[in-house]
Amino acid sequence: MSGSTRSTVRVGIVGAGGIATGAHLPALRAVNEQAGRQRAAVVGIADLDPARAASTAAEHGIPAHFPSAEELLAATRPDLLIVCTPPGAHRSAVVAGLAAGAWVWCEKPPMLSLEEYDDVARLEREGGPYASYVVQHRFGSAAQHLRDQMSSGRVGRPLVSVCHTLWYRGHDYYDVPWRGKWATEGGGPAMGHGIHQMDLYLDLMGEWTEVTAVADAQDRTVETEDTSLAIVRFESGALGSIVNTVLAPRETSYLRFDFTNGTVEVEHLYGYTNDHWRYTPSPHLPEDQRDAWLPQASTASSHAAQLGELLDSMDRGERPRASGADGRRTLEFIAALYQSAETGRPVRRSDLTASGPYYTGMHDPAVAYPTADSPQARDDRPGGPPDPAAEAAAAAAPTAAPTGADAAHLPDDTILETSRG
Numbered sequence: 001m002s003g004s005t006r007s008t009v010r011v012g013i014v015g016a017g018g019i020a021t022g023a024h025l026p027a028l029r030a031v032n033e034q035a036g037r038q039r040a041a042v043v044g045i046a047d048l049d050p051a052r053a054a055s056t057a058a059e060h061g062i063p064a065h066f067p068s069a070e071e072l073l074a075a076t077r078p079d080l081l082i083v084c085t086p087p088g089a090h091r092s093a094v095v096a097g098l099a100a101g102a103w104v105w106c107e108k109p110p111m112l113s114l115e116e117y118d119d120v121a122r123l124e125r126e127g128g129p130y131a132s133y134v135v136q137h138r139f140g141s142a143a144q145h146l147r148d149q150m151s152s153g154r155v156g157r158p159l160v161s162v163c164h165t166l167w168y169r170g171h172d173y174y175d176v177p178w179r180g181k182w183a184t185e186g187g188g189p190a191m192g193h194g195i196h197q198m199d200l201y202l203d204l205m206g207e208w209t210e211v212t213a214v215a216d217a218q219d220r221t222v223e224t225e226d227t228s229l230a231i232v233r234f235e236s237g238a239l240g241s242i243v244n245t246v247l248a249p250r251e252t253s254y255l256r257f258d259f260t261n262g263t264v265e266v267e268h269l270y271g272y273t274n275d276h277w278r279y280t281p282s283p284h285l286p287e288d289q290r291d292a293w294l295p296q297a298s299t300a301s302s303h304a305a306q307l308g309e310l311l312d313s314m315d316r317g318e319r320p321r322a323s324g325a326d327g328r329r330t331l332e333f334i335a336a337l338y339q340s341a342e343t344g345r346p347v348r349r350s351d352l353t354a355s356g357p358y359y360t361g362m363h364d365p366a367v368a369y370p371t372a373d374s375p376q377a378r379d380d381r382p383g384g385p386p387d388p389a390a391e392a393a394a395a396a397a398p399t400a401a402p403t404g405a406d407a408a409h410l411p412d413d414t415i416l417e418t419s420r421g
C-alpha cells in the first residue's frame with residue numbers, strides 16, 4: 001500500500017460494539033468528507049456476536065459481515081484492519097491482520113503486556129504493514145502546537161506538570177464481564193482510562209526516568225485498582241504528578257505544564273478543541289512575548305484526526321505515529337506504575353527489561369489490591385510497612401550504619417532506614 005496517493009483504502013473492522021459505531025465509523029465518514037472523495041471504504045465488519053455484526057453492517061451500509069477477524073481478512077483482503085474488540089482480544093486480531101498483510105489500527109490499551117506488544121511488533125515489515133494504536137488526544141492542533149513551542153524553546157524549560165484523569169464509572173459499568181479484570185482488561189483506570197491523558201502527557205514531556213506509585217481498589221468491585229496516583233521524574237529534570245480514578249463524580253481530564261516562561265493547561269473530558277487550552281505567561285516575560293498562544297489551525301482531538309494522519313502514512317508507505325517505540329512508551333510507563341504500586345518501591349525505566357517481573361504482565365497475581373473491606377492487603381505487599389516485631393528486634397541488636405562498599409550492596413530502602421537522623 002505505498003505510493004497509491006489517490007486509491008481508496010479498503011477497511012475491515014473487527015468488533016462491532018460501542019467504539020466501532022460511536023467513533024470509528026464516524027471518523028471514516030469524516031475523513032472522506034474532508035478529502036471530498038472516498039478515501040477509505042469499509043468492506044466488511046466482524047464480531048463474535050453474528051447478530052451484532054449483521055445489524056451493524058445493515059445500519060451502516062457495510063457490504064459484508066463475519067463472525068471472526070480471520071474470516072473477514074480471508075474474504076475481503078482489506079488494506080487496513082481496525083481492531084475494536086475488548087483488550088483481551090486485541091493481540092489475536094492484530095496478529096491476524098499483520099499476517100494477512102493489512103496495516104492495523106488497534107484500540108487502546110495496545111496490548112496486555114510489553115511482551116505481547118513486542119511479539120506483535122516483530123510481525124511488522126519495513127514499508128508496511130505496521131500496527132499502530134489509538135491515541136486520539138495526541139492529534140488535536142493545540143497539542144501539536146505545544147509540541148512545536150516546546151521544541152523551539154519558546155515556552156522554556158518544563159519544570160512541574162500534572163496529569164489527571166478524574167472520571168466516574170458507576171458500579172454497573174463493571175457488570176460487563178471483561179471489565180475490571182487483569183486477564184481481559186489488562187488493568188484498572190491506569191490502563192483503561194488514564195491511558196489517554198498519560199499518552200498525551202508523556203508524548204509532550206519526553207522521556208521519563210522513574211515512577212513511584214500507589215494504587216487501591218477503594219469502592220468498585222474489581223480485581224484491579226480503581227484509583228492510582230504516581231509521581232514521575234523526567235530526563236529533562238521536570239517532575240510530574242498523575243492521578244487516575246473512576247471514582248470522581250465531577251469528572252475532568254486535566255493536564256498542566258509549568259514551564260520557565262509560562263503555564264499551559266488543558267481541561268476537557270473526552271476530547272478537546274483549542275478552546276479547552278489556556279496559556280498564562282510568566283510575569284518576567286516582556287510585553288511583546290506575552291501574545292496569544294493558541295495555534296492558527298483548529299483541529300479537535302479525535303479518532304478522525306489520527307485516522308487522517310494514518311492514511312497519509314499508508315499513502316507514503318511510512319511507519320505511522322503511535323506504532324513501534326512511539327506506541328510502546330505509555331504501556332512501559334503503565335507497567336512501571338503497576339510495578340511500583342505492587343512492590344512499594346520506585347521503578348526506574350531501566351528496570352523494565354525483558355527479564356523484569358512486569359514484562360510478561362501488568363500484575364503480580366500474588367498481590368491483592370487493598371480495598372475498603374481489606375485495607376490490610378496493602379501491608380502484605382513486598383514493599384508494605386515493615387513487621388513491627390522485626391523492627392523491634394532490629395532496634396535491640398547492636399548495629400552500625402553501613403557505609404561505603406557495605407552500603408552499596410544493600411537495597412536502597414535499607415540505606416534510607418539506616419541513615420534516618
Ligand SMILES: NC(=O)c1ccc[n+]([C@@H]2O[C@H](COP(=O)([O-])OP(=O)(O)OC[C@H]3O[C@@H](n4cnc5c(N)ncnc54)[C@H](O)[C@@H]3O)[C@@H](O)[C@H]2O)c1
Nearest residue numbers: 015016017018019020047048049084085086087089107108
Ligand atoms: N479510544 C477511546 O476513546 C475508547 C473509548 C471506549 C473504548 N475503547 C476501547 O475500544 C475497545 C472496545 O470497547 P467497546 O466499548 O466498543 O466494547 P464493546 O463491548 O461495546 O464492543 C466490543 C465488541 O467486540 C466483540 N468481540 C469480542 N471479542 C471478539 C473477537 N475475538 N472477535 C470479534 N469480535 C469480538 C464483542 O462481541 C463486542 O461486540 C476496547 O479496547 C476499549 O478499551 C476506546
